[in-house]
Amino acid sequence: MSIPIGLGMVVQTLYYLVDLYFVGALGDVALAGVSAAGNLTFLVIALTQILNVGTVALISQAVGKKDKADANLVFNQSLLLSMLLGVITLIGGYLFAEPYLRTIAADEATVSAGKEYLFWFIPNLALQFALVAMGAALRGTGIVKPTMIVQMLSVLVNMILAPVLIAGWGTGKPMGVAGAGLASSIAALFAVVVLWFYFHKLEKYVYFDASKFLPQWQVWKKVLSIGLPAGGEFLLMFVYMGVIYWTIRDFGSAAQAGFGLGSRIMQSIFLPALAIAFAVPAVVGQNYGAQLADRVRETFKSAAIIIAMLMGGLSLLCIINPSIFLTPFTKEPEVILVASDFLRLIAFNxxxxxxxxxxxxxxxxxxxxxxxxxxxxxxxxxxxIPAIWVSRQVGFEIEEIWYLSIVTVIFQMVFSLVLVRRELNRRLVF
Structure with a gap:
C-alpha cells in the first residue's frame, strides 16, 4: 500500500514545489509571503485529518468485520462532513487570513504577498475535504491506486497552469503569486471532479447513496471521536510552525523565506516515512477488526524498521550536502544559507x-x-515556551531554535513509543 500512497504524496507535494520554483524567481519577499501563507495548510490538514483518520479507522474496521453496509454508511456521512468543513474553511480563510499574516510576517511587503496568494489559494484548501473523504474511504478498503492517479493528473494540470498564470507564459499577463494560488485551486477542482466520476462509475464497495446522506449523529460522533485528536495533533503542528515564524521574524524576510523553503523541502523528504505511516492505519485497522493481535504488532514492528532505514539514509544526505535540494528554487544567498543550516541540523529529527x-x-x-x-x-x-524565551534574549541566534527542535522531537519519540506499548497491551486482548 505504501508505494502508491507514496507516489500520490510525491505528486501532491509537487503542487508546492512547482509554486516554489516559479515564485522563487520573484524574489525573497514573494517567497516569504507564500511560505508564511502556506503555513495555513497545516491548519487545514488538521481539519482534514478529522475526516481522514476517522473515516479510515471506521471503514477499515468494518471491512475487517465484513460489514459492507456500515462501511458505506460511514463513507456517505464522511462526504456530508466534508462539505460542511469545506464551507467553514472558505469563510474562515477569507475572514482571518490577514490578521494571521500580520502576526507572523516580517514586514508589510510579506503580508501583501501572502494575502495576494491566499485570496486565490483558499478555494484549494476548501476542496481538500472532498478529496480527503473520498481518498480515505478507498484507503480504508485497501484501495490506493485511483487516488494516486487522480493526484498525478491534477498536478499535471497545476504544472501546465503555473507558468501560464504566474509568469504569463503565452498570455503576456503575469499574475505573480496570485497565479500560483489560482493554478493550485483549479487543479484541486479538477481532482474532485475526476475522483467523483470514479466513484460514480467504477467503485462498488463504497458508493454514493442518497438515502444515507442525511446527518447521522451517531456516525458523526464516532468519526469525530477518533478524528478530533488526530486533527488536534496537526493543529498543534500549525501552532508549532507559527511559533517558529514569530521567533525568527526579527531576522527579516530572507530568514523567513529560508525557513519556509527549508521546511517545504523537509516535508518532501518526509514523504517515504509518511507513505508507510499512512498505510499503517488501514492494515492495523483491518487486523484489529478481525481480532488478529499478532498481525497488529507485526505491522508496527515492520513499519518502524523500514522507516528507520529510509530516514537514516535521507538524514545523511541532508547533513552532507543540503544545498542540493535548495538551488533549483532560489538563487538568493541569504535564503540558501538559512535553509541549508536548517536542513543540516533538522536532519537529526x-x-x-x-x-x-x-x-x-x-x-x-x-x-x-x-x-x-x-x-x-x-x-x-x-x-x-523555551523558544519564545530564548528568542527574547540578547545575542539570540536562529540556530538555537533548530537545536531546541531536535531535543524536543527525540523526547516526543520516546514518549510515543511508551504510549504505543501501553495501548497495544491494553487493546490486543480479545
Whole structure:
C-alpha cells in the first residue's frame, strides 16, 4: 500500500514545489509571503485529518468485520462532513487570513504577498475535504491506486497552469503569486471532479447513496471521536510552525523565506516515512477488526524498521550536502544559507519523526488517537515556551531554535513509543 500512497504524496507535494520554483524567481519577499501563507495548510490538514483518520479507522474496521453496509454508511456521512468543513474553511480563510499574516510576517511587503496568494489559494484548501473523504474511504478498503492517479493528473494540470498564470507564459499577463494560488485551486477542482466520476462509475464497495446522506449523529460522533485528536495533533503542528515564524521574524524576510523553503523541502523528504505511516492505519485497522493481535504488532514492528532505514539514509544526505535540494528554487544567498543550516541540523529529527508517524498510525488503526495528541502536545509545550524565551534574549541566534527542535522531537519519540506499548497491551486482548 505504501508505494502508491507514496507516489500520490510525491505528486501532491509537487503542487508546492512547482509554486516554489516559479515564485522563487520573484524574489525573497514573494517567497516569504507564500511560505508564511502556506503555513495555513497545516491548519487545514488538521481539519482534514478529522475526516481522514476517522473515516479510515471506521471503514477499515468494518471491512475487517465484513460489514459492507456500515462501511458505506460511514463513507456517505464522511462526504456530508466534508462539505460542511469545506464551507467553514472558505469563510474562515477569507475572514482571518490577514490578521494571521500580520502576526507572523516580517514586514508589510510579506503580508501583501501572502494575502495576494491566499485570496486565490483558499478555494484549494476548501476542496481538500472532498478529496480527503473520498481518498480515505478507498484507503480504508485497501484501495490506493485511483487516488494516486487522480493526484498525478491534477498536478499535471497545476504544472501546465503555473507558468501560464504566474509568469504569463503565452498570455503576456503575469499574475505573480496570485497565479500560483489560482493554478493550485483549479487543479484541486479538477481532482474532485475526476475522483467523483470514479466513484460514480467504477467503485462498488463504497458508493454514493442518497438515502444515507442525511446527518447521522451517531456516525458523526464516532468519526469525530477518533478524528478530533488526530486533527488536534496537526493543529498543534500549525501552532508549532507559527511559533517558529514569530521567533525568527526579527531576522527579516530572507530568514523567513529560508525557513519556509527549508521546511517545504523537509516535508518532501518526509514523504517515504509518511507513505508507510499512512498505510499503517488501514492494515492495523483491518487486523484489529478481525481480532488478529499478532498481525497488529507485526505491522508496527515492520513499519518502524523500514522507516528507520529510509530516514537514516535521507538524514545523511541532508547533513552532507543540503544545498542540493535548495538551488533549483532560489538563487538568493541569504535564503540558501538559512535553509541549508536548517536542513543540516533538522536532519537529526528524521528518524525520530518517522517513528512518531508510525506510532500515530497504530493509534489511528485501533481507533484511539488521544495518545498521539498528548504526545504532540508535550512536544509543543517543551518547545514553544523555551523558544519564545530564548528568542527574547540578547545575542539570540536562529540556530538555537533548530537545536531546541531536535531535543524536543527525540523526547516526543520516546514518549510515543511508551504510549504505543501501553495501548497495544491494553487493546490486543480479545
Amino acid at each position: 528524521f528518524i525520530p519523526s518517522g517513528l512518531i508517524f508510525v506510532c500515530s498510525g497504530v493509534f489511528q488503526g485501533v481507533g484511539n488517537t488521544w495518545p498521539a495528541l498528548i504526545s504532540t502536545g508535550t512536544r509543543l509545550l517543551t518547545f514553544a
